Amino acid sequence: MHVDADDVVVTQGTQQALDLVARVLLSPGDVVAVEDPGYRVAADLFASHGARVVPVPVDGEGIVVDRIPAGARLVYTTPSHQFPLGVTLSLGRRRQLLAHAARHGAAVVEDDYDSEFRHEPRPLDTLHCLDPTGHVIYVGTFSKSLLPSLRLGYLLCPPSLRPAVLAARQLTDGYGPPHLQAALARFIDEGLLARHVRRATRVYTERRALVLEELARLPVAVVPSAAGLHVAAHLTDDAVAAAAVVAAAAREGVELEALQPLGPGIREGLVLGFGATVTGSVRPGIRRLGRLLAGAGGSPTTPGPRRRSPASR
Amino acid sequence: MHVDADDVVVTQGTQQALDLVARVLLSPGDVVAVEDPGYRVAADLFASHGARVVPVPVDGEGIVVDRIPAGARLVYTTPSHQFPLGVTLSLGRRRQLLAHAARHGAAVVEDDYDSEFRHEPRPLDTLHCLDPTGHVIYVGTFSKSLLPSLRLGYLLCPPSLRPAVLAARQLTDGYGPPHLQAALARFIDEGLLARHVRRATRVYTERRALVLEELARLPVAVVPSAAGLHVAAHLTDDAVAAAAVVAAAAREGVELEALQPLGPGIREGLVLGFGATVTGSVRPGIRRLGRLLAGAGGSPTTPGPRRRSPASR
Numbered sequence: 104m105h106v107d108a109d110d111v112v113v114t115q116g117t118q119q120a121l122d123l124v125a126r127v128l129l130s131p132g133d134v135v136a137v138e139d140p141g142y143r144v145a146a147d148l149f150a151s152h153g154a155r156v157v158p159v160p161v162d163g164e165g166i167v168v169d170r171i172p173a174g175a176r177l178v179y180t181t182p183s184h185q186f187p188l189g190v191t192l193s194l195g196r197r198r199q200l201l202a203h204a205a206r207h208g209a210a211v212v213e214d215d216y217d218s219e220f221r222h223e224p225r226p227l228d229t230l231h232c233l234d235p236t237g238h239v240i241y242v243g244t245f246s247k248s249l250l251p252s253l254r255l256g257y258l259l260c261p262p263s264l265r266p267a268v269l270a271a272r273q274l275t276d277g278y279g280p281p282h283l284q285a286a287l288a289r290f291i292d293e294g295l296l297a298r299h300v301r302r303a304t305r306v307y308t309e310r311r312a313l314v315l316e317e318l319a320r321l322p323v324a325v326v327p328s329a330a331g332l333h334v335a336a337h338l339t340d341d342a343v344a345a346a347a348v349v350a351a352a353a354r355e356g357v358e359l360e361a362l363q364p365l366g367p368g369i370r371e372g373l374v375l376g377f378g379a380t381v382t383g384s385v386r387p388g389i390r391r392l393g394r395l396l397a398g399a400g401g402s403p404t405t406p407g408p409r410r411r412s413p414a415s416r
Numbered sequence: 417m418h419v420d421a422d423d424v425v426v427t428q429g430t431q432q433a434l435d436l437v438a439r440v441l442l443s444p445g446d447v448v449a450v451e452d453p454g455y456r457v458a459a460d461l462f463a464s465h466g467a468r469v470v471p472v473p474v475d476g477e478g479i480v481v482d483r484i485p486a487g488a489r490l491v492y493t494t495p496s497h498q499f500p501l502g503v504t505l506s507l508g509r510r511r512q513l514l515a516h517a518a519r520h521g522a523a524v525v526e527d528d529y530d531s532e533f534r535h536e537p538r539p540l541d542t543l544h545c546l547d548p549t550g551h552v553i554y555v556g557t558f559s560k561s562l563l564p565s566l567r568l569g570y571l572l573c574p575p576s577l578r579p580a581v582l583a584a585r586q587l588t589d590g591y592g593p594p595h596l597q598a599a600l601a602r603f604i605d606e607g608l609l610a611r612h613v614r615r616a617t618r619v620y621t622e623r624r625a626l627v628l629e630e631l632a633r634l635p636v637a638v639v640p641s642a643a644g645l646h647v648a649a650h651l652t653d654d655a656v657a658a659a660a661v662v663a664a665a666a667r668e669g670v671e672l673e674a675l676q677p678l679g680p681g682i683r684e685g686l687v688l689g690f691g692a693t694v695t696g697s698v699r700p701g702i703r704r705l706g707r708l709l710a711g712a713g714g715s716p717t718t719p720g721p722r723r724r725s726p727a728s729r
Contacts, residue, residue: 115428119589126464131444148587151439254593274461276432280567280593 104232104241110259112268115279116251117216117244120258121145123275124177124240125152127267128210133176136209138166139365140372142186145179145214146365158366161185163327165192168199177210178203182230183218187362187374188335189328194227201230204238211239217247217378219300222308223329237261245287247332247378248300254279255287307332310382314375317389322396323373332378335362337370343399345371351395357388417545417554423572425581428592429564430529430557433571434458436588437490437553438465440580441523446489451479452678453685455499455527458492459678471679474498476640478505481512490523491516495543496531500675500687501648502641507540514543517551524552530560530691532613535621536642550574558600560645560691561613567592568600620645623695627688630702635709636686645691648675650683656712658684664708670701 114120129135131153137146139158146156154177159170166180178200182192192200204211213230231241244256260268272278290296314334318325323336338345345361352359362372373392377385427433442448444466450459452471459469467490472483479493491513495505505513517524526543544554557569573581585591603609627647631638636649651658658674665672675685690698 115589115592118587122588144587151584151587251590252594254590271464274431274457274464275435275588276428277564277567279428280596281565283593 104229104259106259110262110265112258112260112265112272113279113284114256114258114272115254115276116246116256117214117242118144118148118256119272119275120242120244120256121148121179121212121214123268123271124210124212124242124258124260125149125154126271126275127264128177129154134172134174136166136171136175136178137365138180138185140187140362140369141179141365142181142214143363143365149177149179156365158364160369161188161190163190164196165190166196166200168196168203171200171203171209173207175207175209177212179212179214180230181214181216183215183226184328184331186214186216187333187360188326188372189331189333190326191227191329192230197227197230197233201234201236201238204234205236209238213239213241215241216244217331219248219330220304220307220332221330222304222311226329231259237263240264248296248303249287253283253287255283306382307377310377310380310385313382313385314377314389317386317393318375321389321393326372333374333376335372335374337362337372338396340396340399341371343371343396345373348373348392348395348399351399352392355391355395357391359392417542417572419572423575423578425571425573425578425585426592426597427569427571427585428567428589429559429569430527430555431457431461431569432585432588433555433557433569434461434492434525434527436581436584437523437525437555437571437573438462438467439584439588440577441490442467447485447487449479449484449488449491449522450678451493451498453500453675453682454492454678455494456676456678458527462490462492469678471677473682474501474503476503477509478503479509479513481509481516484513484516484522486520488520488522490525492525492527493543494527494529496528496539497641497644499527499529500646500673501639501685502644502646503639504540504642505543510540510543510546514547514549514551517547518549522551526552526554528554529557530644532561532643533617533620533645534643535617535624539642544572550576553577561609561616562600566596566600568596619695620690623690623693623698626695626698627690627702630699630706631688634702634706639685646687646689648685648687650675650685651709653709653712654684656684656709658686661686661705661708661712664712665705668704668708670704672705 129152133154134157135149135154136157136159138161150156157172160167165185171178211230230239241259245253318336322339324339326335328334349359349361360374362374442465446467447470448462448467449470449472451474463469470485473480478498484491524543543552554572558566631649635652637652639648641647662672662674673687
């Protein structure tokens with residue numbers, strides 16, 4: 104992406120970037136389209152600004168653009184590595200989404216939270232790159248590539264929005280700690296961030312290969328993905344409740360999450376993060392998960408004594 | 417003040433504390449009463465949340481409580497050292513304000529931005545201390561006592577508001593950089609902040625005495641104050657425009673500000689900050705200001721060639 108320093112608004116993580124966009128663009132009652140399953144925190148944020156959040160399904164090519172309401176003021180997307188499914192928004196869908204935005208005057212938020220870690224070659228161009236019309240607001244973060252506790256993210260927004268976004272930042276919290284930004288700028292300028300991402304990608308790619316190898320033995324269908332620090336998998340036995348599996352796994356020390364649908368009709372599934380763990384724990388962890396799934400299969404109505412309902416988590 | 421750790425919500429400076437309060441308490445159209453003259457940034461922030469901001473005059477005892485609209489949902493005040501006039505909210509007014517809040521169900525924000533630096537003994541109890549009913553939200557900051565670039569402030573809010581405030585913080589920007597908070601906590605625990613404030617107060621008190629001594633020779637009426645890092649002074653010659661004096665002073669390297677009224681009927685005046693300067697520059701700076709005031713007096717309609725109108729600043 105070709106970007107000038109003036110195009111970048113530094114934020115306190117992705118979360119503040121989304122909040123600033125919401126402050127500037129949304130009025131109460133505005134429709135915001137979000138991916139389903141999707142990033143619930145973003146949906147909650149838009150709702151807190153009075154928006155009407157409409158979940159839009161995701162298939163193997165990413166968000167189903169045909170299902171985005173024509174009146175949506177804003178479309179929130181994760182094109183590089185859909186959260187949480189992991190699919191890549193196809194080039195066809197990217198063009199379709201940009202055409203939708205141009206036709207209906209919608210803003211598109213491209214939340215690119217972890218695609219620094221690429222496990223397959225040839226990434227697609229970002230929406231921000233492909234967009235000739237200035238409808239895309241690109242959001243990046245250093246939470247995954249470095250540390251969430253840095254609280255550093257940024258947004259690239261069309262010049263027409265920039266003054267309003269900067270004014271909103273000024274009103275919201277003034278500005279962020281400048282010494283953190285200065286240290287990070289130096290870390291980037293000296294090439295240390297690029298080196299860290301290259302090294303970390305090697306580790307993550309190896310770890311991810313182990314995850315996929317182990318998941319291949321389990322009664323799950325892994326969702327294809329090309330980047331990032333987690334993979335999602337649908338349960339092939341529809342009678343097994345993902346939330347119950349997650350709870351049982353937690354009791355055995357294996358941390359994973361269930362896909363959390365925002366609307367109805369979304370398939371159950373598991374999300375396995377491999378960023379905040381060690382490579383040696385992947386194989387034993389997923390094997391423990393496998394034993395749980397083998398035990399859970401076929402007895403959905405007779406849960407064992409240690410199995411909790413999703414509501415009790 | 418007696419406060420538990422759970423009562424404290426750490427924020428990104430005063431600004432975010434005010435933003436969180438506004439998010440949680442205000443609906444579009446709500447009336448917010450602010451001091452006039454007052455802290456314009458706060459007024460702008462409340463307005464950005466759709467509030468109707470109503471300026472309330474300040475006299476020698478602080479905000480004139482009788483003039484606060486009965487329907488105000490929130491009253492924004494700076495009781496220890498009114499910004500920018502510097503007066504202390506009298507004990508009588510404090511009680512009157514708390515009674516107003518209790519009677520009308522209004523929230524009171526007590527922005528105590530710089531009263532760590534006390535130049536006179538016996539501070540009054542804070543509104544937060546005096547409030548038996550939980551209507552006061554106390555806001556503090558380390559921007560004056562340490563550094564604005566730390567971006568660390570806090571609010572103490574009634575337990576009934578705390579969950580909403582914490583949820584709003586989570587949605588707004590997640591959380592602040594934890595290592596900064598940890599470093600500051602250690603700085604406080606080891607007594608270093610208290611020591612710094614004691615030492616800095618000695619320097620500031622001496623510097624302030626110089627400011628007052630020099631201002632006594634000028635055609636201004638200094639507003640009495642007991643704390644903080646600035647003093648305000650009304651111009652005794654009503655024909656002199658404060659903004660023009662400020663602009664002329666800036667051209668001679670003397671930085672000060674004009675009182676900026678939010679509504680009509682507020683007297684002109686100057687605000688002299690002595691925090692971010694050196695003691696040695698006080699006397700020559702104010703003497704230069706004095707020469708400007710002497711030159712400006714009596715010729716309000718014939719400005720000199722180097723004098724700019726307020727609009728051109």
